[in-house]
Amino acid sequence: MVRELNTAVRLLAILTLLTGVAYPLAVTAAARLLFPAAAEGSLVDAVGQPTTQAAAVGSALIGQEFTADRYLWGRLSATAPQPYNAAASGGSNLGPLNPAVAETAQRRLAALGASAPRAGGVPVDLVTASASGLDPHISPAAAEFQVPRIAAARGIAPDAVRTIVARHTSGRQFGLLGEPRVNVLLVNLALDAVR
């Protein structure tokens, strides 16, 4: 019993150094050498280019809240106390029949309705909260839905907006994996850069 306890303490001390210190440090060193920008959080500057901390306006991987008509809007975010709180990720955890799902969707619809220039079904990802509360993407359908509104608010041609959206749309990775998606922050930075 005592002998096993002694071994357990010694082994855990060694494994803590190996797996809790040496391993994370080795991965950090490799990441910093090979993929420095990605390992530091994929920060971007005001024109959407990779950057270091000083000039950063956000991360290409972390969504931000957009509510003005001239911007592309992302998913709803259920983080507290404010949406897109990157220091406290999480989803709404509303059950599939919880009336709050319809209530939050209706609030979004009302906001869209004031500005949405065309009738028809609103894409579902535009009225639902993401799992992380930080989803950086919106579906191509949801982006297209917003094009006329953004174009009108900015006084530019809808096709100019579409060009920018297309530039920040990723297809399925290798043509196979995941879903097509539009990076909301990068589109908005590009829109601002046109001005």
Add this chain to the structure above:
Amino acid sequence: MTAVAAVIGGPLAIVTPPAAALVQLALGGGLLMAAAVPLGRFMAAVYAGRSPRFARPLLFLERTILRACGVEAGDEMTWQRYATATVMLSAVGFAIAYGLQRLQHLLPLNPGGAAAVAPDLAFNTAVSFVTNTNWQGYAGEVAMSQGTQMLALTVQNFVSAAVGMAVFAAFVRGFTRASSQTIGNFWVDVVRGTVHVLLPLATLVAVPLTSQGVVQSFGPAREVNVVEQPDGGSGQRLTQRIVVGPVASQVAIKQLGTNGGGYYNANSAHPFENPTPLSNLLELLAILLIPTAICFTFGELVGDRRQGWALFAAMAAIFLPLAALVVLAEQRPSPQLLALGIDAAAGPGQAGGTMEGKEVRFGIVNSAVWAAATTAASNGSVNAMHDSFTPLGGLVPMLLMQLGEVVFGGVGSGLYGLVLFALVAVFLAGLMVGRTPEYLGKKIGGFEIKMAVIAILLPCVTVLVGTAIALQTSAGRAGIANPGAHGFSEVLYALSSASNNNGSGFAGLAASSPFYNGLLGAAMMIGRFWVMLPVIAIAGSLAAKKHVPAGPGTLPTHTPLFVAMVVAVVLIVGALSFFPALALGPIVEELEFVSAARAAGARP
């Protein structure tokens, strides 16, 4: 399960899975098998003490560690001593993990200034990580310092996984040894698994993950001024705090070791844990890799590869239809949103379906397949919020946990769990034809069956009794977040997850109360040790027996017939234990969902 599928089969027929689903599933399955078969054989060599030539540096590291711990090579243990060592390592691991959380405010590597974790939450979290459950009662980026994440959580991600694999190795020795009083050396097995398997694989997964954008940094949170400022930016600047940390190193091992405890609260739904479809595929493969490979390790070690393939076939036969069922279930639109005229049809421009609690880059297919995989394997990491799944889509993950985490299951623990069901299957077959049951050349006696039944039934009892306790107390009911049947499902899910060492949750449940921290902590301990200790006892009992040569009356255990029997025992035990409870939660909610969908015009 088939009955359930038949009941709701009608509404499912109105959705068709996107072709991309099948392509992605086939690709993932192919890559998984290509990696798992050779890994399984390598692991067999490692646990048999025949480390291959290319692994010499690892062998050197293994021997150095064992020498430093004062473990002598060839110091064989009885099953009682092996069990003592298992409990001892877990106990010391618990004490360290608990202490680090309580003292983190005084320790270095705390750039976010995290306070000491409360005693009940620290207890729950320490139990959670030591038992390979990794239930998260806390929000990682808020509650845990970088030091705690590394020294307490990442370390136990390795150690608890290595313990499960060690007990598996000892269990197999029960079959391979004859007339032996010993089942190997626990310390040697733990170090072998850590050094030869987990550490190299984790490094191989972590570095590619950073290429996709998984962060790996020790800096403080980056504070940025967000792009859209209220009133044109003239007033108070709105900022966003972007929390970074040693994430990739923890995510890699959390997936490989079937742990599942994320760095962030949103787990693998967080873009910094799982930023792209490629990182998602890599993590999904990591979840299933070792639990799949260990089937082939088993076949190799018992000297009959067909035995390993048979157990793998039993797992796949349960997993694949259930995974497909989740995809179909989640592709259905929310009836409430349908009534509002929302467009939830899958098409080239969107994934459609139920997108509440899901990320656009994963859509329906990758979220649904992940949910099935993470609960089949006792991983518990999530890339979508299960609480917001459709009732049927949430039922499947719950059921996969309730089956005892034997469909892939935890590393090591999944396979020894499934072998327990195989023992019950040969026992039942023996009863039918009036012969003494045998498995892999060992007679299965009363002691083995008693131990197997304890290990199979105690987690079931824990789930049901725990759920009943939670619902009978105001403290338990206070945590429920959603109204109606779904609230019951939240509690049932939590107990199913904890008692079977999964760790995922219907996360709306406010489980970080002293009540749930205590109850779920106890459930996790029962689910871990009241399976593990009977398994070690069976190993000792079997190792002491002689081999009996297979005769004409021996039931072959590598045939499709036997696979079907094992699957039947798993499903019957699961269904008999949990059908009434499931009927009160997800099944009644599914019926409501279907009628609401009809009212909203989902069907003509």
